[in-house]
Amino acid sequence: MKVFVTRVIPAEGRQLMIEAGLEVREWKEKRGLSQKELISNTQDCHALLSVGTRLDKEFLQASAHLKVIALHSVGYDNVDVKTATALGIPIGNTPGVLSGATADTAFLLMLATSRKAFYMHKSIIKGEWGFFDPTADLGIELRGKTLGVFGLGKIGLEMAKCCAAAFGMQVIYHNRRKNEAAEKEVSARWVSFDELLEQSDVLTVHTALTSETRGKFDWSAFTKMKPRSIFINTARGEIHNEGDLLRALEEKQIWGAGLDVTNPEPMRSDHPLLNMPNVSVLPHIGSATEETRAAMSVLAAKNIIAGLKGEQIPFIVNPGVYK
Numbered sequence: 001m002k003v004f005v006t007r008v009i010p011a012e013g014r015q016l017m018i019e020a021g022l023e024v025r026e027w028k029e030k031r032g033l034s035q036k037e038l039i040s041n042t043q044d045c046h047a048l049l050s051v052g053t054r055l056d057k058e059f060l061q062a063s064a065h066l067k068v069i070a071l072h073s074v075g076y077d078n079v080d081v082k083t084a085t086a087l088g089i090p091i092g093n094t095p096g097v098l099s100g101a102t103a104d105t106a107f108l109l110m111l112a113t114s115r116k117a118f119y120m121h122k123s124i125i126k127g128e129w130g131f132f133d134p135t136a137d138l139g140i141e142l143r144g145k146t147l148g149v150f151g152l153g154k155i156g157l158e159m160a161k162c163c164a165a166a167f168g169m170q171v172i173y174h175n176r177r178k179n180e181a182a183e184k185e186v187s188a189r190w191v192s193f194d195e196l197l198e199q200s201d202v203l204t205v206h207t208a209l210t211s212e213t214r215g216k217f218d219w220s221a222f223t224k225m226k227p228r229s230i231f232i233n234t235a236r237g238e239i240h241n242e243g244d245l246l247r248a249l250e251e252k253q254i255w256g257a258g259l260d261v262t263n264p265e266p267m268r269s270d271h272p273l274l275n276m277p278n279v280s281v282l283p284h285i286g287s288a289t290e291e292t293r294a295a296m297s298v299l300a301a302k303n304i305i306a307g308l309k310g311e312q313i314p315f316i317v318n319p320g321v322y323k
């Protein structure tokens with residue numbers, strides 16, 4: 001049986017599929033696939049392993065013969081899951097194995113932003129390292145401050161643990177429902193969304209992108225935050241409104257921001273956020289460690305192998321497909 005893979009993936013996952021007797025065809029070009037290329041490459045395949053490729057209704061309807069689709073990500077906001085379920089196609093993702101690496105990225109952005117690290121690094125390259133000025137380029141300390149987590153799930157909990165252990169930060173969070181197990185692990189306290197905005201010194205976003213979370217951090221939200229607070233988003237760029245974030249920083253409604261995700265991606269290289277001292281931006285590298293990407297490829301391969309054997313896939317996004 002044949003699997004089409006929309007990017008070259010780590011050897012660990014590819015090997016697992018080859019050992020299971022599958023023919024693996026990877027898209028090796030250094031550019032994304034067009035919709036037409038995606039459809040034509042998938043036509044003679046039994047499964048698709050998708051690395052960040054948008055899978056919309058048109059693609060799924062043209063590829064209804066697929067026995068399984070495995071995503072090389074935990075997020076599945078770029079897939080029309082409803083259509084896949086209606087067509088009987090199981091969709092798999094890679095939860096858990098990337099939580100540590102992604103939380104590390106949020107922690108890195110928080111610390112880098114609080115000390116203007118990216119901006120100061122650029123100032124050396126520009127030849128601006130002058131005399132020692134005790135009043136210039138000052139950051140904000142994190143010790144004992146309040147961390148607000150929007151979405152205390154797997155990644156949010158890892159971030160909360162890091163912040164509590166490293167800086168003794170108190171953790172508050174907002175989920176639709178309380179996460180009592182996580183509350184115990186980091187002594188977290190549930191608060192309303194408005195209280196999260198009003199009380200957080202650092203507010204870090206870790207929800208999926210859904211119709212409820214899209215655009216949640218807009219002008220109205222930023223104006224409720226503390227003037228010396230830092231906003232971190234490693235979840236999805238569409239959860240914040242980038243124009244409103246820029247204005248909130250320019251008008252000092254908030255102090256700083258750290259982003260691993262932007263809207264759109266890639267961010268244009270002359271975006272004004274990239275020149276602000278209190279802003280740190282990374283190009284969506286949350287899960288980008290050798291260990292994590294290898295583990296993600298293995299989970300995706302396990303989903304493909306199980307799906308092609310006609311078994312229930314181990315990491316399923318749409319369990320309704322089996323009912």
Ligand SMILES: NC(=O)c1ccc[n+]([C@@H]2O[C@H](COP(=O)([O-])OP(=O)(O)OC[C@H]3O[C@@H](n4cnc5c(N)ncnc54)[C@H](O)[C@@H]3O)[C@@H](O)[C@H]2O)c1
Binds near residue numbers: 095153174235
């Ligand atoms: N930057 C990256 O490279 C990267 C890497 C991995 C994941 N992500 C993103 O992070 C997201 C979270 O991943 P996870 O594994 O922690 O997921 P998770 O399901 O374990 O956690 C998400 C949490 O958000 C909560 N939540 C959902 N909707 C909510 C709402 N409307 N209001 C408040 N809380 C809500 C859920 O209850 C859950 O606790 C993914 O969906 C993905 O978009 C980004």
Ligand SMILES: O=C(O)[C@H](O)CO
Binds near residue numbers: 052073098287
């Ligand atoms: O959702 C994820 O796993 C990351 O954002 C990679 O796409």
